[in-house]
Amino acid sequence: MSAAAAEKAPTQQFADRLFDSAATGNLEEVKSLLNAGTAAVNAKNERGWTALMFAARNGQLPVIQYLTEKGCDVNIMNSSGQTALDIASFWNHIDSAVYLQKHSTQSPYDLVSNYFSQNPLYRASDLRKNSEWLETVMKKESTKYVVFDADLSPFFIQGEENRFKFAVFTYSQLVSCLAIKAQVIFLGLETWDPHSSAWFAVRLPDQDNSVCKDSYPDGIFASLFPRGREVLRLEKTHAGLFAEANSVLTWLDRYKFCPTCGSSTQVVEGGYKQVCSNTQCRSRNGVHNTCYPRVDPSLIMLVVTGDNRRCLLGRAKRFPPKMYSCLAGFMEPGECIEDTCRREVEEESGVKVGRVDYHSSQPCLSQQHLCLAVLHMLAQKKLRVDPNELEDARWFTRGEVGQMLAARHPDGMFLPPEEAIARQLIMYWVARSATNL
Amino acid sequence: MSAAAAEKAPTQQFADRLFDSAATGNLEEVKSLLNAGTAAVNAKNERGWTALMFAARNGQLPVIQYLTEKGCDVNIMNSSGQTALDIASFWNHIDSAVYLQKHSTQSPYDLVSNYFSQNPLYRASDLRKNSEWLETVMKKESTKYVVFDADLSPFFIQGEENRFKFAVFTYSQLVSCLAIKAQVIFLGLETWDPHSSAWFAVRLPDQDNSVCKDSYPDGIFASLFPRGREVLRLEKTHAGLFAEANSVLTWLDRYKFCPTCGSSTQVVEGGYKQVCSNTQCRSRNGVHNTCYPRVDPSLIMLVVTGDNRRCLLGRAKRFPPKMYSCLAGFMEPGECIEDTCRREVEEESGVKVGRVDYHSSQPCLSQQHLCLAVLHMLAQKKLRVDPNELEDARWFTRGEVGQMLAARHPDGMFLPPEEAIARQLIMYWVARSATNL
Numbered sequence: 014m015s016a017a018a019a020e021k022a023p024t025q026q027f028a029d030r031l032f033d034s035a036a037t038g039n040l041e042e043v044k045s046l047l048n049a050g051t052a053a054v055n056a057k058n059e060r061g062w063t064a065l066m067f068a069a070r071n072g073q074l075p076v077i078q079y080l081t082e083k084g085c086d087v088n089i090m091n092s093s094g095q096t097a098l099d100i101a102s103f104w105n106h107i108d109s110a111v112y113l114q115k116h117s118t119q120s121p122y123d124l125v126s127n128y129f130s131q132n133p134l135y136r137a138s139d140l141r142k143n144s145e146w147l148e149t150v151m152k153k154e155s156t157k158y159v160v161f162d163a164d165l166s167p168f169f170i171q172g173e174e175n176r177f178k179f180a181v182f183t184y185s186q187l188v189s190c191l192a193i194k195a196q197v198i199f200l201g202l203e204t205w206d207p208h209s210s211a212w213f214a215v216r217l218p219d220q221d222n223s224v225c226k227d228s229y230p231d232g233i234f235a236s237l238f239p240r241g242r243e244v245l246r247l248e249k250t251h252a253g254l255f256a257e258a259n260s261v262l263t264w265l266d267r268y269k270f271c272p273t274c275g276s277s278t279q280v281v282e283g284g285y286k287q288v289c290s291n292t293q294c295r296s297r298n299g300v301h302n303t304c305y306p307r308v309d310p311s312l313i314m315l316v317v318t319g320d321n322r323r324c325l326l327g328r329a330k331r332f333p334p335k336m337y338s339c340l341a342g343f344m345e346p347g348e349c350i351e352d353t354c355r356r357e358v359e360e361e362s363g364v365k366v367g368r369v370d371y372h373s374s375q376p377c378l379s380q381q382h383l384c385l386a387v388l389h390m391l392a393q394k395k396l397r398v399d400p401n402e403l404e405d406a407r408w409f410t411r412g413e414v415g416q417m418l419a420a421r422h423p424d425g426m427f428l429p430p431e432e433a434i435a436r437q438l439i440m441y442w443v444a445r446s447a448t449n450l
Numbered sequence: 451m452s453a454a455a456a457e458k459a460p461t462q463q464f465a466d467r468l469f470d471s472a473a474t475g476n477l478e479e480v481k482s483l484l485n486a487g488t489a490a491v492n493a494k495n496e497r498g499w500t501a502l503m504f505a506a507r508n509g510q511l512p513v514i515q516y517l518t519e520k521g522c523d524v525n526i527m528n529s530s531g532q533t534a535l536d537i538a539s540f541w542n543h544i545d546s547a548v549y550l551q552k553h554s555t556q557s558p559y560d561l562v563s564n565y566f567s568q569n570p571l572y573r574a575s576d577l578r579k580n581s582e583w584l585e586t587v588m589k590k591e592s593t594k595y596v597v598f599d600a601d602l603s604p605f606f607i608q609g610e611e612n613r614f615k616f617a618v619f620t621y622s623q624l625v626s627c628l629a630i631k632a633q634v635i636f637l638g639l640e641t642w643d644p645h646s647s648a649w650f651a652v653r654l655p656d657q658d659n660s661v662c663k664d665s666y667p668d669g670i671f672a673s674l675f676p677r678g679r680e681v682l683r684l685e686k687t688h689a690g691l692f693a694e695a696n697s698v699l700t701w702l703d704r705y706k707f708c709p710t711c712g713s714s715t716q717v718v719e720g721g722y723k724q725v726c727s728n729t730q731c732r733s734r735n736g737v738h739n740t741c742y743p744r745v746d747p748s749l750i751m752l753v754v755t756g757d758n759r760r761c762l763l764g765r766a767k768r769f770p771p772k773m774y775s776c777l778a779g780f781m782e783p784g785e786c787i788e789d790t791c792r793r794e795v796e797e798e799s800g801v802k803v804g805r806v807d808y809h810s811s812q813p814c815l816s817q818q819h820l821c822l823a824v825l826h827m828l829a830q831k832k833l834r835v836d837p838n839e840l841e842d843a844r845w846f847t848r849g850e851v852g853q854m855l856a857a858r859h860p861d862g863m864f865l866p867p868e869e870a871i872a873r874q875l876i877m878y879w880v881a882r883s884a885t886n887l
Contacts, residue, residue: 130786136793138782139838205796253784260783267733267740268709275707275714285782296704302746303704306783309739310747345575345722346697346743347690349567350811350822356573359642371808374787385787401576 028056035076036067043076047083054085060419061091069097069113072106077113087116092419095444127375128245128432132253134201134212141199141283151184151197155210158182159200159254160225162217165262166234167255168225172248179251180229182215190217190224198261199283200254213283214258216265245432252432256376261285264306271296272303310344311377312385314354315438316364324414324442325362326428327398327406335426337417339435340406350385362406363397372441375434414443465493472513473504480513484520491522497856498528506534506550509543514550524553529856532881564812565682565869569690571638571649578636578720588621588634592647595619596637596691597662599654602699603671604692605662609685616688617666619652627654627661635698636720637691650720651695653702682869689869693813698722701743708733709740747781748814749822751791752875753801761851761879762799763865764835764843772863774854776872777843787822799843800834809878812871851880 031052034042043064046052057063065085068076077097081087090096095103098113140146150156159179160168172178184191191197196216203209217224225232235243247255261284271278271289273296278287286304289296296303316325326337342357344350351369358366374385398406409417416422418440429436468489471479480501483489494500502522505513514534518524527533532540535550577583587593596616597605609615621628628634633653640646654661662669672680684692698721705724708715713728723741726733733740753762763774779794781787788806795803811822835843846854853859855877866873 127786129784130789132784132789136782136785138793138797257782257784264783267738270707270709270712272705272707272709275712277712301704302744305746305780307739307744308747308781308783308785309742310745343742344745345573345694346701346745347566347569347694347813348573348745349564349813352567352569356575360575376784376786399576 024052024056027052028058031056031064032058032062032067035064035073035080036071038068038071038073038076040075040079043079054080054083055089057089057091061089063089063091063097065089065097066091066095066100069101069106069109070104072101072104072109074106074109074112077101077109081112081116087113090440090444099444126249127373127434127437128249128252129256129377130253130373130375131249132201132257133250134203134254134257135205136201136257137199137207138285140202140207141285144281147199147283150211151191151213153211154183154185156184157210157212158184158187159212159214159258160187160217161214161258161262162222162234163219165216165259165266166236167244167259168222168229168232169235169243169247170229170232172251174248176246176248177235177243177251178248179254180225180232182225182228186228187215187224190221191215193218196262196265196280197284198258198265199285200257212254214254214262216262245430260308260376261306268307273301310350310385312342312344312350312353312357313435313438314340314342314358315435315442316340316358316362316366317442318408323408323410324439325358325364325396325406326409326414326439327362327403329402330404332404335424336429337405337407337409337426338429338433339438340403341435361399361402363395363399372438373434411443414439418443461489461493464489465495468493468501469495469499469504472501472510472517473508475505475508475510475513477512477516480516491517491520492526494526494528498526500526500528500534502526502534503528503532503537506538506543506546507541509538509541509546511543511546511549514538514546518549518553524550527877527881536881563686564810564871564874565686565689566693566814567690567810567812568686569638569694570687571640571691571694572642573638573694574636574644575722577639577644578722581718584636584720587648588628588650590648591620591622593621594647594649595621595624596649596651596695597624597654598651598695598699599659599671600656602653602696602703603673604681604696605659605666605669606672606680606684607666607669609688611685613683613685614672614680614688615685616691617662617669619662619665623665624652624661627658628652630655633699633702633717634721635695635702636722637694649691651691651699653699682867697745697813698743705744710738747787747822749779749781749787749790749794750872750875751777751779751795752872752879753777753795753799753803754879755845760845760847761876762795762801762833762843763846763851763876764799764840766839767841769841772861773866774842774844774846774863775866775870776875777840778872798836798839800832800836809875810871848880851876855880 027046031043031046047054055063063085065077065080065087068080087097098110098117101110101113158181160182168180169177170180195218198214200212200214202211222234237244244255265280265284268287269278270276271291271294274289274291274294276289276291276294278289280287285306288304317323325340327340328337340358340361342353344353354369355366358364371385396406413422417426417428420427428439464483468480468483484491492500500522502514502517502524505517524534535547535554538546538550597619605617606614607617632655635651637649637651639648659671674681681692702717702721706715707713708726708728708731710733711726711728711731713726713731715724715726717724722743725741754760762777764777765774777795777798779790781790791806792803795801808822833843850859854863854865857864865876
C-alpha cells in the first residue's frame, strides 16, 4: 500500500478496493467487501465514479449483474455526467450496455431534476380563489409559514448536509406581524387532499424582524446578490418553495398599479391575482394578463457542432473570471422558441443554428424567468462575437468540457454550479455525446 | 372505367392511374406516366396520399426508388399525418422503410411548421434601440407598412390559394395618418443586412380608415372573433407577421401606465419597451420586466396511454359542437413546464402524468401566449373531469383520431384546424405511434 493510500480514511480504502475488484472482474472480492458491510454499494471516488462504472468501463458483466442485484443505483452520473450505461456503450462492451439499458428504469428525461424545479407542494389553484377557505386555513396550527423580510430576503436556518432551509413558523408565532398587514401569499398544500397542511409565505411589513430571531436565533436573512450564496445551497425541495414564493412576491412588489388605467389594485386569490380598484377599467371585463403574475420565458442554449464533438460556450463580463456557460436570451412577443434560439445565437455569436431540441425547464433565481435549455445543430461555424452581449465565446471539445466539469481544466476554466440549468444541459450533452462518438 | 371515374378531371384520372401502378408495383406504367408529363410526381388524392405512399403501403421498393430519383418529396404527410416512411414501417416493409429513412433529409422536428411561427423577418433587436435610425428608415420608400385599425383589427386583402394577406403600404401612402400620432412599431428587416427593407405595423389613431380603402378598395378589416376567421386563413409568412405585430400592439394597448408607480409611460425601441415618465421610479434603475412586453407561456398537452394506443382529448363549453382538442393550461410563476403539465392535466381530468416531452411552440392568436405542445405518458387511467374546466374528456383510439383528422368520424367528431398547434401535435402522435404499434 502506498503512503498516499495509507493516509486515506478506512472507509475510502475499502471503497478503493471495491473499485479495483470491480474493474478487474474479481467477483469474489466484490462479494466479500459488500457482504462484510465494509464498502457501500454506491460509494463514489473523487470523480463521482461508482464500482458499477468501473465494472462497466471494462465490461465485467458478472460484477455488473451482482452489483445490480445488490441494489446499486444504475442511474448515478459521475462528475462528467456519464452513467454506467454511457461508459459501457462508449467502450463498446455491448453485453454490459444491453444489460444496463434493461436495468435503467428511468429515461434520460426523467433523470433531469433541476434545482428550482422540485416544488413538493400542490398549488391548489382552485382552492385559493375561495377567500373564506384561505382565512380559515391561515389560522390552523398545522399551517406552515416561511418568511421574507421587507427587502424580500428569505429567512433560512441550517439544514442537512451543510445546506440551508427555510425556517418554518406557525400562525401563532407570526400573529403579531400578520395583524399589521404583512403580505401573505398561499403556496399550496402538502398533498392533493384539501385537508393536508397548507404553506404560506409572508413578507414582513417593516424592518423589525425580531419575530424571526426570537424563534430561530441562528437564522439568517439570505442575500440574493451576489448570486451563488445561500439560495443556491438550499435543500432541494426548499429551492422549489423559494422559486414559487420569490416569483409571486417579486411580482407583487413591482406590480402595484393597474397597467391599463393606472389605478391602484387589490390583491386576491392568495397573491396570484390583482384586481383594478377602478370599476370602470377595461381590465375588469373578461380575463386579462394585466391581473396575473408574469412568467418571462428565457432560453439557455447549448450550441453543438454537426459532428457532436464541440460545443459553444461564452462568458459575460459579469461572470467570475474563467467561468464559461451556455448562451442565453429572452423570448420576444410573437416569437416561437426555435426562432428565439436561432436569433439569439446568431446575434450573440454569428453562428447559424438549425435544429432545436428541448431539454428541460426551471424557474430562475432572481426574477420570474422560465429557463428552457436546448441543444442546437450547427449550420455554420464562424464565430463573430457581439461585444455588447459577450466578453468571449469559443468552441470547446467534449474532453475540455469534461475537464471543466471535473474542475481540472489546465487553464482553470470552469462551469456554473449544478444548481444552474446550464450545467445540467452541458452534463446531458457530455453524457449523450459520449455514447455517440 | 366506372362512371364515377369518368366524371373526374383528366389530371385526376392520370393521378389515379399513377397511384394504382405505384401500389401494384407496375414500374413501367409509373415511368410512362411521369415521363409523358401526364401525372405529377407529388400528386395527392383526397386523403393526401401520394404515389410514394401507395408504393410504401405495399413495399414496392423499385417504384419507391424510381419516384425518389424523379425528385418526389419523401417528407410529405397525408391527412393522417403519416409520411411514406411511417406507412412503410407500419406495414413492416423493412427494405422500403430503410431506403426511405436514408432519403428523409429532415428530422421529425424539422417537419414541424406551426402556422404562427413562420415569421420571415429578422427582428434586428439591436437596431431598434437607435431612434434616429428608426426615424430615417420609416421614411424610406422601400419600407413596408401593415395596418391595424383603432380596434386592433388587421387590414387584409386576397392572397394566393384563397388565402388572405396583409395589404402593404408605403410611407407616402400613410404619411397623413402617421403625422397625427398613429402608433408605429418596428417589426424587422427582410434579411440580416441592415440595408434590407424594413417592415412596420401601424395602428390607426381613429375610426377614419379611408387611407386603407383608398389604396385597396377590396381590403377588409378582419375580425379576430369568433376564432377561425380570416386570421386563420392567412398566407403562412403573413401569419408570422400578424403574431408579432398583434402581440406588441396588444401589449401597448393594455399597458399604458407603469405598474410600479402608476405614472404614464413613454414608448421607445420601436414599440418593444416602455419607460416610466417618473424619473424617481424604481423601474428606471436596472432592467425590469415592467418595461417589456409579456410572453405568457401556456401549454397545449396531448396525454397518451403507456401503450401509446390511446390519447386523451377534451372539449370546453365554448368549442363548436363535436370538436375535441388537447388539454391546455397556463404556467404559473415559479413552476417548470413539466410540473405545469402534471398539475393542469390532473386538475382538469384526474389523470396522473409521468414523462413529459416537448413538441414545438408557436405564438397564439388572441393574446401574447406561447404554446408548448407536449406528449405525456400515463401513470393512471381513471378520468375525473372537472366540470368548471371541461365539458367532456375521453380516451380516443389512434383509429378514431385518424377518422377525426380525415373528417370521417362516424359520430361527426372533429379536431381543430391545421393552423392550431393542437392539431399539429395530434398529427405528430398519430404518425409516430403508427410506426410503433
